[in-house]
Each structure stands twice: as C-alpha cells, then as structure tokens.
Amino acid sequence: MEILDEIKKDYVRDLLQKGKRADDRKLDEYRKITLERNPLSSAEGSAICRLGNTQVLVSAKIDAVEPFADRPTEGVLSTNCELLPLAFPAFESGPPSEDSIELARVVDRGIRSSETLDLNSMVIEGGEGKVWGVYLDIYVLDYDGNFFDASTLAAMSSLMSASFPKFEDGKVIHEPAKPLGLKSKVVSCTVSNFGDKKVIDPSYDEEIAAESRITIATTEETLCAMQKGKRGSLTKDEVLGLIDIAFQKGAELRAYL
Amino acid sequence: MGGGTNKPVLFVDGKRLDGRDIDELRPIKIKASVLHRANGSCYLEWGENKIMAAVFGPRECIPRHRVDPYSAVINCRYRMSPFASLDEHSKAGPSRRSTELSKVIREVFENVVIGSKYPKTAIDISMEVLQADGGTRCAAITAASIALADAGIPMKDLVCAVAVGKIDGKLAIDFSKIEDNYGNADIPIAVSSRNKEILLLQMDGLMTKDEMSQAMDMAINASDKIHALQVEALKEVYTRKAQDKPDEQVS
Numbered sequence: 001m002e003i004l005d006e007i008k009k010d011y012v013r014d015l016l017q018k019g020k021r022a023d024d025r026k027l028d029e030y031r032k033i034t035l036e037r038n039p040l041s042s043a044e045g046s047a048i049c050r051l052g053n054t055q056v057l058v059s060a061k062i063d064a065v066e067p068f069a070d071r072p073t074e075g076v077l078s079t080n081c082e083l084l085p086l087a088f089p090a091f092e093s094g095p096p097s098e099d100s101i102e103l104a105r106v107v108d109r110g111i112r113s114s115e116t117l118d119l120n121s122m123v124i125e126g127g128e129g130k131v132w133g134v135y136l137d138i139y140v141l142d143y144d145g146n147f148f149d150a151s152t153l154a155a156m157s158s159l160m161s162a163s164f165p166k167f168e169d170g171k172v173i174h175e176p177a178k179p180l181g182l183k184s185k186v187v188s189c190t191v192s193n194f195g196d197k198k199v200i201d202p203s204y205d206e207e208i209a210a211e212s213r214i215t216i217a218t219t220e221e222t223l224c225a226m227q228k229g230k231r232g233s234l235t236k237d238e239v240l241g242l243i244d245i246a247f248q249k250g251a252e253l254r255a256y257l
Numbered sequence: 258m259g260g261g262t263n264k265p266v267l268f269v270d271g272k273r274l275d276g277r278d279i280d281e282l283r284p285i286k287i288k289a290s291v292l293h294r295a296n297g298s299c300y301l302e303w304g305e306n307k308i309m310a311a312v313f314g315p316r317e318c319i320p321r322h323r324v325d326p327y328s329a330v331i332n333c334r335y336r337m338s339p340f341a342s343l344d345e346h347s348k349a350g351p352s353r354r355s356t357e358l359s360k361v362i363r364e365v366f367e368n369v370v371i372g373s374k375y376p377k378t379a380i381d382i383s384m385e386v387l388q389a390d391g392g393t394r395c396a397a398i399t400a401a402s403i404a405l406a407d408a409g410i411p412m413k414d415l416v417c418a419v420a421v422g423k424i425d426g427k428l429a430i431d432f433s434k435i436e437d438n439y440g441n442a443d444i445p446i447a448v449s450s451r452n453k454e455i456l457l458l459q460m461d462g463l464m465t466k467d468e469m470s471q472a473m474d475m476a477i478n479a480s481d482k483i484h485a486l487q488v489e490a491l492k493e494v495y496t497r498k499a500q501d502k503p504d505e506q507v508s
Contacts, residue, residue: 096353096356098356098357098359098360099360101353101356101357102357102360102361104353105353105354105357109461112461113442113461113462113463114463115463214458219463222463222464222465223460223463223464223465223466223469224461224462224463224464225460225461226444226458226459226460226461227361227458227459227460228361228364228455228457228458228459229361229364230364231364231365231367231368232368233368233449233454233455233456234454234455234458235453235454235455236453236455236470236473236474236477239455239458239469239473240466240469240470243466243469244466247466
C-alpha cells in the first residue's frame with residue numbers, strides 16, 4: 001500500500017512537469033460531477049455527490065431541540081462525518097479520525113459562516129423555547145480524493161432540498177412545512193499545490209503527492225471559509241491567486257446546485 | 258462568532274476595548290526552558306492566554322508501525338484544559354476542535370523541522386492551554402516553535418503565528434476572546450519568519466479578496482515583532498543558565 005503510494009507520487013509529479021494529469025484532465029478541470037437529490041426519504045433533505053470516483057452521501061435531518069444555553073434564540077447546526085470503512089482500505093472503524101473531524105469542521109465552517117442558514121429564524125412557534133436543529137451527516141461512500149468539495153456540494157444540495165417540518169401539539173411531524181430560506185449557495189474549491197503547478201479537484205493520487213492543499217469556500221459574493229492542509233507552504237501571492245480560482249470555479253460548481 | 262445578545266461597543270475613538278490600536282498585539286511574555294524533564298519547553302503568556310509547550314525527542318517512535326525510515330515522525334497534541342475559560346468547567350480530553358488544531362499545527366512543524374536528520378524517530382510536541390482568551394492556537398504554535406528550538410531540534414525557521422479578525426467591518430489583529438465572540442471573521446495565520454511563507458491558514462467569516470490580502474499583510478508584519486521576542490527568549494536561556502551555575506564558572 002504505502003510502497004505503491006510512493007511510486008505513484010513520482011508518477012504524478014513527473015506527469016505534472018509535462019503539464020499533464022494521469023486522467024488527462026486539464027490542471028483546472030473538475031472531474032465529472034453528478035448530484036442525486038433526495039435519495040433518502042427518512043431525512044428532510046439528502047444528496048449524493050459523485051465527483052469522479054469519489055462518492056459522498058449527506059443527510060440533513062431536522063428535529064426540535066433545546067437551544068444552547070448561551071444562544072436561546074438561535075437554531076442549531078451540527079455537522080458530523082464518517083469516513084466509512086467501505087470507502088477506502090485505510091479507513092478504519094472506531095472513534096472519528098482527525099481527517100474525518102477536519103472534513104466535518106471545514107464543511108460546517110463554510111456553511112455556518114456564510115450565514116446561508118439563518119439560525120436566528122429557527123425558534124419554533126409554540127415550541128416552548130425549542131428550536132430547529134439541522135443535523136448534517138456526511139457519509140463518505142467511495143474515496144478518490146477531494147472529499148471536501150464533494151461533501152460541501154452534497155451538504156448544500158441536501159439543505160436546498162430540505163424544509164422545516166411541522167410542529168403540532170408539542171411534536172414534530174416530519175412533513176415539509178416551511179422552506180429553510182437559504183440566502184446563498186456555498187461551494188468550496190480544493191486545490192493541490194506542487195510548487196508552481198496548481199491542480200484543481202485533486203484525485204487521491206494527486207492529493208498524496210502534493211506539497212500542500214487549500215480549500216476555499218465561497219458564496220456568490222464573498223469568501224466564507226478557508227483551510228490549508230499538508231506540510232507545504234504558500235506565499236501571500238499564491239493564496240490571492242487561488243482565491244481568484246475559487247471564485248471562478250465556484251460559479252461553475254454552483255450551476256450544479 | 259456572530260451572535261450573542263448584548264454586544265459591547267468594540268471600538269471607541271478608533272481604540273479597541275482594551276485600548277489597543279487595530280494593528281497592536283497584546284503583550285507577549287515568553288520564557289524558554291522552564292521544564293526540566295522535557296528536552297525543550299516554553300511558557301508563554303499572550304494577553305490573558307497562558308500556554309505551556311514541551312518537546313520530547315527525537316526518541317523511539319512508538320507504535321513501531323508508524324516509523325518513517327527516512328524522517329522523524331512529528332506528533333502534536335494541542336489541548337485546552339477544562340479550567341481554561343471563564344465559562345463552566347469543560348469536559349477533559351480531546352474535543353473535535355483540539356483534534357483538528359493538533360493536525361493543522363503538526364503540518365506546520367512538518368514543514369520547518371528537518372526530520373531527515375533523525376530517521377526512524379519521533380518528535381513529540383505538547384501544547385497545553387492553561388488559560389484561554391482568544392488566539393490560543395497561534396499562541397501555542399509560537400510557544401511550540403521555541404520549545405523545539407530549546408530542544409535543539411534543527412529547523413529551517415522559527416514559526417510565528419497570529420490571528421487577524423474583522424469586527425464592525427474593520428480588520429484588526431490578535432483578537433481577545435470577547436472580540437472573537439462578537440467579531441465577523443477569524444483568520445489564524447502561521448508564518449515562517451525568515452521567508453514569510455504561510456504555513457497555517459484558516460479562515461471563517463465573510464471576507465473579500467482585498468480584505469484577505471490586507472489580513473495576510475497584517476499577520477506578516479506582526480510576525481517580525483513576534484519573531485524578535487522569540488529570539489530574545491531563546492538568548493535569555495543562555496544567560497540564565499550561565500548565572501544558575503556559578504560553580505562551573507570558576508576556573
């Protein structure tokens with residue numbers, strides 16, 4: 001496994017020196033994206049995003065919950081992630097790995113800071129202080145790199161297909177009652193960096209061969225989250241260039257939603 | 258971030274709650290080599306943040322299957338103590354936040370530590386946040402960098418870190434906890450002090466590209482000030498140790 005990875009690293013880097021990628025994509029080209037809307041009937045919203053061979057299911061389940069003590073008038077947004085053992089040989093059962101926590105937190109950060117979901121309008125009328133809690137569960141089903149962008153697409157799509165349920169006589173009735181009223185469409189763009197070569201939507205082989213990775217989440221107008229990963233460094237000018245790319249590719253990705 | 262009900266006035270006559278300018282750091286006090294058992298250590302106070310960092314290693318890499326035949330393996334532990342904040346006593350043990358931060362901090366030190374000097378070993382970096390007042394990850398990185406130098410581990414560079422945030426539409430450096438609570442954006446940045454390359458970059462909040470550019474400039478400028486304090490702290494170790502052992506000076 002690890003020996004194969006080492007060999008692949010050299011292969012990926014050699015190809016990139018010639019400006020090529022193993023799957024013949026252009027450096028700034030996404031793999032084929034498909035979004036399947038609402039594959040689950042048990043959740044208010046759900047989506048499967050396929051990004052090349054990477055496949056992520058996100059469910060958006062909505063329940064009536066107690067608000068956080070220090071935020072009594074705000075709804076709750078909670079994002080969790082499972083890197084399922086069936087998705088990749090090195091994904092193991094057990095407590096969440098740091099990769100899965102990072103993924104969940106980066107997706108959460110993009111959606112939360114964009115304020116696309118207005119937490120201030122999630123107090124339930126006649127709910128005796130209860131608020132709506134939106135639970136995003138990210139299930140990585142098949143892994144070939146860039147679970148960040150696939151997960152954000154699926155999460156956004158699942159929110160777009162969800163509605164707040166009904167609340168009657170102190171109980172939640174899971175039938176659509178009111179749209180979530182999302183304010184913007186958040187997407188993320190992940191780039192792997194190999195010196196002066198930047199590769200958009202890295203495959204698994206590209207991810208492990210890269211020096212650094214950056215994920216930039218945007219709305220139509222603004223940046224809303226960023227996360228750099230791996231040991232390589234970036235200059236300020238490189239970051240600014242990548243921000244331009246994220247806005248440009250963001251518009252492409254948003255068309256899928 | 259974001260909400261909260263009774264938002265205090267965060268700017269008065271261009272000054273911040275604690276009287277600082279927008280590009281002014283809180284007072285930083287650094288003392289290197291404070292623990293005797295660790296190979297390198299550092300205690301750092303940054304405003305009301307109090308951080309203890311220590312380095313063990315290079316030492317045997319356990320478990321053995323994690324051994325890298327070409328390089329030292331770097332392990333990082335960033336933890337918030339259950340008594341670190343004015344809020345209620347929190348759960349002990351790793352939170353999801355501390356797991357993520359341990360990972361991104363490890364990636365910072367994987368960049369600067371010259372691990373190839375010590376193949377098949379592990380270098381363990383611990384950062385304990387004893388008291389927290391906003392900006393703990395940056396304070397922890399700044400402290401750990403000194404602990405590594407104190408341990409004599411070869412590095413390409415010292416790392417300085419600081420966060421830039423946005424309150425009331427204005428960018429400001431080094432948020433305190435209260436500013437962080439009511440601010441609109443938070444951008445922790447770690448910089449390699451010599452070549453100003455960015456080693457850690459996180460961001461949440463609504464920002465334009467121009468604001469990001471300005472934020473990176475602010476962090477890079479501040480890194481010179483932090484770096485000077487780091488160098489001072491490392492020099493001070495030698496004067497202190499020379500004074501501690503007068504007997505050996507007799508010749």
